Amino acid sequence: xxxxxxxxQNENMxxxxxxxxxxxxxxxxxxxxxxxxxxxxxxxxQRMSAWDALDQLSFLYYLVxxxxxxxxADIVAGEFTWGTIKLLLIRPWTRTKVLLSKLLAVxxxxxxxxxxxxxxxxxxxxxxxxxxxxxxLGDSPLSRILESLLYSYxxxxxxxxxxxxxxxxxxxxxxxxxxxxxxxxxxNIFTLLFHPSRYAWAKxxxxxxxxxxxxxxxxxxxxxxxxxxxxxxxxxYVLLFLAVAWLxxxxxxxxx
Amino acid sequence: MELTQEPVxxxxxxxxxxxxxxxxxxxxxxxxxxxxxxxxxPNGAGKTTTIRMMVGLMSIxxxxxxxxxxxxxxxxxxxxxxxxxxxxxxxMYKFLTGYQNLLHYARMSPGVTKERIWEAVERVGxxxxxxxxxxxxxxxxxxxxxxxxAILHRPKLLVLDEPTNGLDPQGIRELRDYLRALAxxxxxxxxxxxxxxxxxxxxxxTVAVIQQGRLVDVxxxxxxxxxxxxxxxxxxxxxxxxxxxxxxxxxxxxxxLIVSADRKAVAEINAxxxxxxxxxxxxQAVTRSLEDQFLELTGGKDIE
Numbered sequence: 001x002x003x004x005x006x007x008x009q010n011e012n013m014x015x016x017x018x019x020x021x022x023x024x025x026x027x028x029x030x031x032x033x034x035x036x037x038x039x040x041x042x043x044x045x046q047r048m049s050a051w052d053a054l055d056q057l058s059f060l061y062y063l064v065x066x067x068x069x070x071x072x073a074d075i076v077a078g079e080f081t082w083g084t085i086k087l088l089l090i091r092p093w094t095r096t097k098v099l100l101s102k103l104l105a106v107x108x109x110x111x112x113x114x115x116x117x118x119x120x121x122x123x124x125x126x127x128x129x130x131x132x133x134x135x136x137l138g139d140s141p142l143s144r145i146l147e148s149l150l151y152s153y154x155x156x157x158x159x160x161x162x163x164x165x166x167x168x169x170x171x172x173x174x175x176x177x178x179x180x181x182x183x184x185x186x187x188n189i190f191t192l193l194f195h196p197s198r199y200a201w202a203k204x205x206x207x208x209x210x211x212x213x214x215x216x217x218x219x220x221x222x223x224x225x226x227x228x229x230x231x232x233x234x235x236x237y238v239l240l241f242l243a244v245a246w247l248x249x250x251x252x253x254x255x256x
Numbered sequence: 257m258e259l260t261q262e263p264v265x266x267x268x269x270x271x272x273x274x275x276x277x278x279x280x281x282x283x284x285x286x287x288x289x290x291x292x293x294x295x296x297x298p299n300g301a302g303k304t305t306t307i308r309m310m311v312g313l314m315s316i317x318x319x320x321x322x323x324x325x326x327x328x329x330x331x332x333x334x335x336x337x338x339x340x341x342x343x344x345x346x347x348m349y350k351f352l353t354g355y356q357n358l359l360h361y362a363r364m365s366p367g368v369t370k371e372r373i374w375e376a377v378e379r380v381g382x383x384x385x386x387x388x389x390x391x392x393x394x395x396x397x398x399x400x401x402x403x404x405x406a407i408l409h410r411p412k413l414l415v416l417d418e419p420t421n422g423l424d425p426q427g428i429r430e431l432r433d434y435l436r437a438l439a440x441x442x443x444x445x446x447x448x449x450x451x452x453x454x455x456x457x458x459x460x461x462t463v464a465v466i467q468q469g470r471l472v473d474v475x476x477x478x479x480x481x482x483x484x485x486x487x488x489x490x491x492x493x494x495x496x497x498x499x500x501x502x503x504x505x506x507x508x509x510x511x512x513l514i515v516s517a518d519r520k521a522v523a524e525i526n527a528x529x530x531x532x533x534x535x536x537x538x539x540q541a542v543t544r545s546l547e548d549q550f551l552e553l554t555g556g557k558d559i560e
Binding site (some may be wrong): 006007009010013014016018019079080083084086087089090092093094144182251255 | 308311315334336342343347348359365366389405517
């Protein structure tokens, strides 16, 4: 039995040795700086607090969600597209372990991207804007911002798991990227169409539970939905996605 | 050939069904140790399917394949650790360098050191280009890199699926010499599939012929080792009719006298003919090529 971490290291190598990944990093940094500058140019917001600016910049975290979907979409499908899956699966490792190493690599990527984003956004906010008390976020702005970023991170994980499943089932990163990003953005529309206050069953839908931001500051969602309820529903969905991915990956004949 | 030793691979009634189609039908085959073993058949005969089952890429519907005694179904990790393979084209991560590709596979097998990676690189003669990205490689270079990744962990069995596809004559020759050297020097058993008969004839010790998913024949290709064996020999002579009457057991074929004879008998027949005043222009051994034999075995049948 040799080192499982070596497998994760391999997956990392395949993510970070690609130019694409560094373009993603670069774009994230550039856009964060750009929006920071744009906010400061906006007349009248000269007096904007650095905390409020940071909160505003948080919308760029969508980009990290998209990246996560892209990486998760490619990590299995890519091997099939390149044909390298045939060489990857004939090593003394079961398919379950190979898949697990890919999942871990995606998880590490989302953590790294999130950390980079937070550090850059924090730096931009405090370099451009002054460190004044927040006008909107109350007494402990940092914890409010971290709370909503954490909610966004949970959404991101759901999207990544969804994309990972599609990647495994369809062996096509295009379908996986497309559908995941569609879910990411069309979720709100579905929630409007099938609102839990109108349809009782709608509160078990993925989309309805996706926006954890609705519980910010301890609020209660529509039809009595709570943060705990939504997290449970999301966890069930994520486990379902991963189980499907695992079963398909384990059983599939690798042909062509 | 050490016939006393256990075969490296044992296939027992291996069957592959997809839907109602039977791709491989009760294939039973032993691959002896230390040989270059050919797996021959027309396109669509089931060569690649068999190889994919051997390396665990496809499930086996019925039967089992044992590699060094371990079932690829039940003890996959153990069985596969004895195997190095290239299944179809040697597809590599194009955005990585050749070396990074090898490092990737080295990490997945126990005990493959940096020195061993370099050894494999030298073995396939890729020292000068190993740190270039794979996307800049020619097919021949990718094939070499493919062989390097397959031998990294010193497998007892090397499985190559149509390895000469797309290679130029120079590349084919290099690969052939290389595989023979590997079998001879390191005792690696090489299992190689192909539909190119001439290729197999030059490379293999034994060939198994497969047709429509069934094993048709297993042939040893270098029987010359058996001394004193009678070979079909053709005599090109001035008077074939008289020669045929003179030599017992001889018959005419295309104006030549054909006799089954060993070395000694050939010399005697020659003397006999000359004594009888018949001019002998040429004496040739008639080796029916594998191609003839192959067509005989599989000829006339269509792909189902």
